[in-house]
Amino acid sequence: MHALRHFYASVLLSPGVSIKELADYLGHADPGFTLRTYTHLVPSSYQHARAAIDGVFGPTTGESPDGLTAA
Template sequence: MSIRRRTDFDTRVWKFALVQAGVIPEPRPGERHQAAREHGMHALRHFYASVLLDSGENIKALGTYLGHGDPGFTLRVHTHLMPSSHERTLRAVDEVYKAADPTAGGPQTAQEW
C-alpha cells in the first residue's frame, strides 16, 4: 500500500488501528470513518506533546519538535497538557531538602547575620 499524504495515513493506517483497538467503531460498508479531531492525527500529536511535557521537556524544545515558530503559541496550545507539573515541582523541592545538610544552617544561621 502506498501512502503519499497525511490524510492517506490517517484513514488507511491510523483509523484502522483505532478500530482494531476498539477505540472507534468500524464504519458501515460504503461509509467513511466519522470525522472527529479526537480520533485523527491531531490526537496523536497531542499525545506526543503530553508525553514530552510530562517527562519534563521544555516548551521551547517541544515547539521546535512540533514545528511551531513561536514558543508562546506552543505554551498557549499545550499548557493544559501539563497536569503533573505541580507534583514534579513538589518532588524537586523535596529532593533539595533531602540532600541538604541539616547542620549547615537553619534559623540560627539567619540570626547570626
C-alpha cells in the same frame, strides 16, 4: 492526526521536556503558542521547585524532608 500530535506532546511534556524544545519538535515558530496550546499537559512543578529550594536551604521548620508536614 490532531489526536496523535496531542499524544506526542503529552508524552514529551510528562517527563519534563521544555516548551521550547517541544515547540521545535512540533515546528512551531513561537514557543508561546505551544505553551498556550498544551499548557494543560504541563505537569505541576511545585514539588520540583520545593525540592530545589530545600536542596539549598533545607526543609522549612515543621516540614519533613519529603515535603509533608511533620506530625
